Amino acid sequence: MKLLSVNTGLLTPSEHAATGTTGIDKRPADGPVLVTDPGPKGSGGSGLAGDEISDLRHHGGSDQAVYAFAREDLDAWERELGRPLANGAFGENLTTAGVDVTGALIGERWRVGAELVLEVTSGRIPCRTFGGHLGERGWVRRFTQAGAPGAYLRVISPGEIRVGDAVKIVHRPAHDVTVAMSFRAETVERTLLPRVLAAGDALHPEQLRDALAYVEKYGAGDGAGAV
Template sequence: MNLGRPKAVPYTDQPQGLTGIDKRPVEGPVRIAAPGPKGVGASGLAGDTVCDLRHHGGDDQAVYAVAREDLDDWERELGRSLADGSFGENLTTTGLDVSGALIGEHWRVGPDVVLEVTSGRIPCLTFQGHLGEKRWVRRFTEKAATGAYLRVVVPGEVRAGDPVTVVHRPDHEVTARMEFRAVTTHRELLPRLLAAGDALHPEALAKARAYLEKYGAAADEERSGTAAG
């Protein structure tokens, strides 16, 4: 479990020049609750900072999770160590395919908290500046090990080391990875996102509906196509 404090940096376009992406592990307990709508609500974790409310925070991005296994994979590729929280994630999980989680999947964290997967994470220049890696946005996008944003279904307290258990898996094939690819590099996948319904992040849902409206029957055929997710 990782929390961030405001930090002044030269690589963000946030008006005050601050970012909360530099998150560090904490033991807890930490309260998790829905923070409010985007643009008003910040992080779902008490004590965690979201500085740029234009693009981050809010109920549909209340919590960000990354698999420790993905960080380990990046360590091998980059030739450097990546501590928990290095990607600005709140939850660093083990034994869970976070990017392969289904939109609408429910996780129980600890005894009480329940979270719902809403989308993958789109990289930004602040993320690139924080990592200090050239072409990071492109490299992250190409790999599509995106992690997952989650909304809070049941609030409560969590602690470092609490188990994360999948307690509900919806009956579709729309993963966080597929959603990420659809809204970034493979727009032909957008109609297929509609299978996730209202569990999908509202911005992705709007893009999928707009694509279907624009391209009509052709897009509907893509919805039942065979592109990889």
């Protein structure tokens, strides 16, 4: 398991973004990149040095400091869309090889390179800016239905990373809440929300609040409050 590329982006104009600019157009960095905790959402941006985020209300911050996407999933989309997708094409900071990103557990920790330790928090919810960036009709729906959203991660221990660095799973929690499950719970299968609570404080805080509110309204039984 390793990094195929470490990707950063500068702000560029976008008619699809609420702020009028976006940093989603990420390109592979030439040298090492320092990754640190950017601080709380709303004020902190990306965890990667040199990576810019425009909409701090919805993106960035400690619980979305880094975004990882598997090269294997990019390859599947290449076949689906019939066009090449370079590393960073989905706005991911880390393009990985051999890492089961979709099957990663919430709270799972990865050591990347010699020092950096990251913790999986959630899947990526697609937005209009993402669809506009790719120029694919109905993209938000298609990406959601595919159910392989990539993973957001928080920084546990900072460090420099570069192309070719090994990715090693150093902790797997004792529950079954994967990125795929938490993503479905937030999007197409909200009756799963009670189950994601098994991940506890490792959940992205917004999903934790959402799941608790769901349980309070509908209860924790299977199928409660189906929509």
